[in-house]
Amino acid sequence: MPPLAIRAFTATSALGRGVDAHAAALAASQTGLRRNDFSSAPLDCWIGRVDGLENEPLPDDFTSWDCRNNRLAWAGLAQDNFMDAVRTARETYGASRVAVLLGTSTSSIGATEEGYRRKEDGRLPRDMAFANLHTPHSLAGFVATAMELEGPCITVATACSSSAKVFATAERLIRLGLVDAAVVGGVDTLCDSVLFGFNSLELVSPEPCRPFDAARRGISIGEAAGFALLERIEAAPDAPRFVGYGESSDAHHMSTPHPEGLGAELALNDALARAGLSPTDIDYINLHGTASLKNDEVEAALVTRRFRESTRASSTKGFTGHTLGAAGILEAVITLLAMRDSQVPANIHADTPDPQCGPQMAWTREQRPVRVALSNSFGFGGNNACLAFAAAERLA
Amino acid sequence: MSAALTLWVKGMGLWAPGIADWSQFCDVVRGNATPGEVTRPLADALPPNERRRAPESVLLAAAAAGQAVTMSGRSAADLPCVFVSGHGDQTITDYMCETLATAPTELSPIRFHNSVHNAPAGYWTIATHCHAASSAVSAADFSFGAGLLEAATLAVADDRDVLFVAYDIAGTGLLGEMTRSTGAFAASLVLSPHEEPGAIRVDVSLVAGNIAAGPGDVSVLAPIARSNPSALGLPLMEALARGAPQAVRIAAAGNLDLHVDMESLR
Numbered sequence: 001m002p003p004l005a006i007r008a009f010t011a012t013s014a015l016g017r018g019v020d021a022h023a024a025a026l027a028a029s030q031t032g033l034r035r036n037d038f039s040s041a042p043l044d045c046w047i048g049r050v051d052g053l054e055n056e057p058l059p060d061d062f063t064s065w066d067c068r069n070n071r072l073a074w075a076g077l078a079q080d081n082f083m084d085a086v087r088t089a090r091e092t093y094g095a096s097r098v099a100v101l102l103g104t105s106t107s108s109i110g111a112t113e114e115g116y117r118r119k120e121d122g123r124l125p126r127d128m129a130f131a132n133l134h135t136p137h138s139l140a141g142f143v144a145t146a147m148e149l150e151g152p153c154i155t156v157a158t159a160c161s162s163s164a165k166v167f168a169t170a171e172r173l174i175r176l177g178l179v180d181a182a183v184v185g186g187v188d189t190l191c192d193s194v195l196f197g198f199n200s201l202e203l204v205s206p207e208p209c210r211p212f213d214a215a216r217r218g219i220s221i222g223e224a225a226g227f228a229l230l231e232r233i234e235a236a237p238d239a240p241r242f243v244g245y246g247e248s249s250d251a252h253h254m255s256t257p258h259p260e261g262l263g264a265e266l267a268l269n270d271a272l273a274r275a276g277l278s279p280t281d282i283d284y285i286n287l288h289g290t291a292s293l294k295n296d297e298v299e300a301a302l303v304t305r306r307f308r309e310s311t312r313a314s315s316t317k318g319f320t321g322h323t324l325g326a327a328g329i330l331e332a333v334i335t336l337l338a339m340r341d342s343q344v345p346a347n348i349h350a351d352t353p354d355p356q357c358g359p360q361m362a363w364t365r366e367q368r369p370v371r372v373a374l375s376n377s378f379g380f381g382g383n384n385a386c387l388a389f390a391a392a393e394r395l396a
Numbered sequence: 397m398s399a400a401l402t403l404w405v406k407g408m409g410l411w412a413p414g415i416a417d418w419s420q421f422c423d424v425v426r427g428n429a430t431p432g433e434v435t436r437p438l439a440d441a442l443p444p445n446e447r448r449r450a451p452e453s454v455l456l457a458a459a460a461a462g463q464a465v466t467m468s469g470r471s472a473a474d475l476p477c478v479f480v481s482g483h484g485d486q487t488i489t490d491y492m493c494e495t496l497a498t499a500p501t502e503l504s505p506i507r508f509h510n511s512v513h514n515a516p517a518g519y520w521t522i523a524t525h526c527h528a529a530s531s532a533v534s535a536a537d538f539s540f541g542a543g544l545l546e547a548a549t550l551a552v553a554d555d556r557d558v559l560f561v562a563y564d565i566a567g568t569g570l571l572g573e574m575t576r577s578t579g580a581f582a583a584s585l586v587l588s589p590h591e592e593p594g595a596i597r598v599d600v601s602l603v604a605g606n607i608a609a610g611p612g613d614v615s616v617l618a619p620i621a622r623s624n625p626s627a628l629g630l631p632l633m634e635a636l637a638r639g640a641p642q643a644v645r646i647a648a649a650g651n652l653d654l655h656v657d658m659e660s661l662r
Contacts, residue, residue, distance in 0.1 A: 041500065096604045096652060105512065109489070116493035116570060124570050134574040136484055136513055136534040144650065150604065153649040154542045155534045157484075157513030165531060169546060172553035178398050178602055192496040197508035199501070247476075247529035249521035255509045266527055380509060381518025383530060 001171055001274045003243045003390070005236035006228050007181075008085035010076060011333040013224035013320045014048030018079035023337050026345045029365050031319050033208045033220055038190045043199050046208045047190060048222025048321030050075070064130040065142040067111035069104070069189040073143055076187065076225025085229050086147050086183055093180040095150040100140050101169045102155055103162025103186035105325035105379075108138035110191035139187055151179045157325065159379030160288070161247075162186055163226065164328030164387055168245040170230050181235075185227035188325040194221055201255060203292055209322070211289035211315035212296050212357050213350040219290045222321025226329030233392075240336055243372075243390045244275025250382025261298040263384040264288075264376065268306065271386040277372060279307050284344055284373040285360075286335045289315020290322050291349075295378065297356055304358030312368070313360040314347035328377040332387055338370045339391050397655065398602040401552045404595035406470070407586035408636055409463025411437045411456060412620045412627070413579050418463050418637075425637040430616050437582070441465070441472065442523045450510075450519055452580070453485035457516035457563040458523070460582035465524075468586035470557055472524035475586065476550055477559040479517045479532045480543025482625025483567070483575045485510065490569035516563065539564075540583075540629030541648030547587055548600050557588040564624035579623035583633050596636060597659040606647050632656060 010018060014032030015025040025032060036042040038049060050072060058066045058074055077083050089098050111133045115124035123129070132138055140155040152173060156162045163186025170182035188194075198204045198221060205218035230242060248270065250263035257264070272278060285307070287299055296315075303313050316334050323330050338344055344366040353361065371391045378384045410421045414431025416438065423429035437459035439447055447455065457479055465472045483489075488511045495503050512518070514532035521530050529550070535542035540562045547560035563582035567575040588595065614634055621630040628647070635642045635658055646654045 096602070109493075112489065112571060113493050113496050116497040119497075119570055122570070123573060129574065131536075131574050131576070134571055135482065135536050137482070137536040137539075141536055141650075150649065150651040152542065152545055152602070152652065153535060153538070154546060156531060157534055158517070158530070158532050159512045159514055168529075169549075172549040176399075176401065176549055176553055178549065192500055193492055193508075193511070196496060196500040196503045197492075197505075197511070200503045200505040200508050202505075247531075249517075249527050249530045251521045251525050251527050253522065254515070254518050263527060379514070380512050381514045381530075381532075382521065383514055383517065383532075 001244060002175060003233055003241040004171060004174060004230045005233045005239040006242055007231050007236045007239050008082050009228040009333050009336055010080035010082045011224060011226040011330050012050060012076040012079055013323060013330055014050060014222050015319055017075060019337060022334060023341055025319060029346045029348055031208060031348060033321055039192055043195055044206055045204045046220045049190060050223055062146060064132045067108045067133055069108045069110060069139060069187055070142045072189050072223060072225045073139060073187045076227060082227055089181040089229060090149060095148060097151055097180045098149045099151040099170060099173050099179045099182040100144040100149050100153040101166040101182055101184050102140040102143060103166050103325050103328060104139045104155060104157060104188050105159050105162060106188060106191055106193050107136045108133050109193050110189055113192050158383040159381060160324050160327050161377040161379035161383045161385040162325035162328060164377035164385035165247060167242055167387055168247055181229060181231045183227060183229055185329040186326045187225040188323055189223040194324060205291060208349055209291035209317055210349040211291040211317050212300060212347055212354050212361060214352045214354045216291045216296060219292055220321040222323045224320060224323035224326040224330040226326060226333050238392050240339055241390045241392060244271045244388035246270025246386040248384045252382050255380055256294050257298050257378060261302045263382050264299060264302055264378055267384040267386040271388045275388040277388060281372050282307060282311050282374055284338050284370045285313040286331045286375040287313055287315040288376040288378045289317055291317060296354060300354055300356040303360050307360050309359040311360050312344040312362040312366060314345050314362040316345050318348035328385060331375045335373045335375045335389055339373060342369050343367055400599040400601040401548045402599050403548055403551055403587045403589060404591055404597055405585050405636060406588050406592060406595045407464035407468030409460040409584035410633055411459045411582045422637045424616060425614055425634050446519060446523060451485050451488055452565050453563060454516045454519045456565060456580055456582045457561050458520055460584035461520060461559060461561045464584035464586045465559060470586060473526045475557055475559040476528040477517060477520060477530045478543055478547040478550060479561045480539045481534060482536055482539040482564050483577060484513045486565055486567045486571055486575060490571050537625050537628060538647050538649050539625040541646040541654045545648050545654060551587045551589050555589050557586055560585045560587055562626040562629055564626040577624035581620060581624055581627040583629055599657040601655050603653045603655045604651060606651055606653055607645055
């Protein structure tokens with residue numbers, strides 16, 4: 001595929017607001033996880049929470065969109081001059097030539113949950129009775145409205161691969177000449193649906209998640225917002241590049257991955273082929289690494305069998321928790337920071353590495369150039385995505 | 397207007413209350429029949445045990461998808477698929493929110509894993525052994541158009557046939573008042589970038605503005621067209637059923653329509 005320029009990117013998660021907060025935490029190998037203090041009856045687990053959203057209602061113009069997920073979207077858009085970059089794109093190309101393509105797993109459902117808790121006479125309370133709040137599209141609908149964009153606008157909701165797949169949609173729209181730029185990304189927030197839902201599947205760890213540890217006990221759920229602005233490379237020749245993507249389906253099971261990682265490997269092969277890369281070109285892989293028993297087993301085996309020993313690989317979910325539909329963009333941003341700062345993030349919390357893991361695993365932070373990198377995202381329903389990024393100079 | 401994406405429609409499927417499949421729909425559109433008794437969507441692409449336990453949204457989407465794939469003569473295993481729904485499985489969302497409000501630790505794990513927006517895509521790819529890309533998207537009242545655009549761009553950009561499925565079920569409980577979805581509807585197309593005898597050529601382009609009219613021309617279908625976001629695609633499905641040259645506008649986003657030019661069936 002023709003590479004695309006990543007004109008601007010940003011992330012907000014338990015590690016803080018904006019890319020510098022993320023870079024600092026990654027440099028210090030400092031987790032953002034905390035003991036669960038979310039909801040009225042918190043489960044005994046650890047979470048990655050963004051502070052302050054409770055006290056940050058959306059501006060008055062956007063009252064009908066006001067919920068935790070859209071507040072996090074708004075907080076995320078405000079970092080790293082991202083809104084200015086979007087404004088410039090809108091002025092350069094026109095509102096209908098900029099797409100808004102965002103991923104989420106639960107969108108604004110936290111608001112619907114609250115409405116049910118506070119129901120009045122068998123109806124949602126009047127202050128929450130807005131159609132915009134009770135639909136999966138609340139996220140992209142809000143961002144398009146707030147950014148005054150009128151191009152193609154969709155919410156992708158393929159569970160934990162959602163905000164990786166939006167990069168693929170953007171590439172197709174730009175390559176076919178339907179738009180000139182795309183705001184991609186995703187937002188997911190803590191809510192009872194995911195905390196009690198993953199708890200019901202016995203996938204939530206009682207301790208901070210330990211990706212690729214032999215004694216890992218499950219996931220820690222987190223929340224995050226992340227965005228990237230994609231344009232043709234001629235428009236931003238020095239920006240880092242989005243160079244490839246792969247998408248596939250496991251066709252195996254709704255909530256457990258294919259035992260041999262078939263779908264994950266198909267996504268990897270697709271991404272490498274579109275990027276014109278071979279596994280030996282890859283300096284770093286940000287792994288899906290949820291700390292669930294099955295995911296890490298399958299993913300570790302895939303990395304061990306497909307990559308050279310000097311390729312570095314780590315999961316950063318020990319820092320942020322599993323941010324579900326936002327994981328794709330959050331980890332894409334972390335991957336771009338690894339390239340920017342020549343720093344491989346540590347795979348923290350793995351005291352006793354799983355024996356399936358190969359020499360590629362970066363158990364501690366490493367300072368080294370990262371010019372070509374991958375980010376894996378695998379979701380429920382066997383929905384897989386793999387993204388490839390490269391520094392501008394590599395392809396110059 | 398943007399450059400057009402040229403596609404050929406190789407398969408069509410539809411389920412609506414009182415309309416069990418595409419051929420019944422064609423009869424209704426041509427004035428030879430009216431919607432009959434409401435039947436359970438026949439999702440025969442799913443294995444019998446999955447058919448029994450799958451939620452309504454999955455049955456509905458799989459029923460329409462199965463018809464379109466059968467008509468296309470393609471193998472579902474080879475078709476990337478795009479599932480779009482304005483509101484997903486509202487019955488499960490209502491159950492989840494009610495349970496979380498009263499007894500959160502009693503949440504059913506099966507209902508939780510069926511609650512993901514990509515449940516129909518997941519069940520479909522598992523049942524059909526499809527390892528190609530599958531997606532699940534949403535765009536409120538613009539869902540049909542936005543999903544169609546995603547499927548059309550995928551077909552042209554990757555130069556391969558793609559399965560498109562739009563579905564929505566009726567709203568339930570407190571949520572139902574917000575979504576204003578009063579009935580179920582699903583429609584499906586197999587879109588191809590390659591010409592084939594018997595396939596209908598469509599040219600899809602983006603146009604600024606929303607002038608997409610409400611329901612199509614068939615009065616008995618008007619209540620269905622207003623019943624949920626996916627049913628807003630009915631004018632396109634009616635035009636395909638007629639098989640005559642026609643242009644249709646479908647809303648794809650705020651202030652953005654799809655303009656679909658349709659050639660006659662040869």
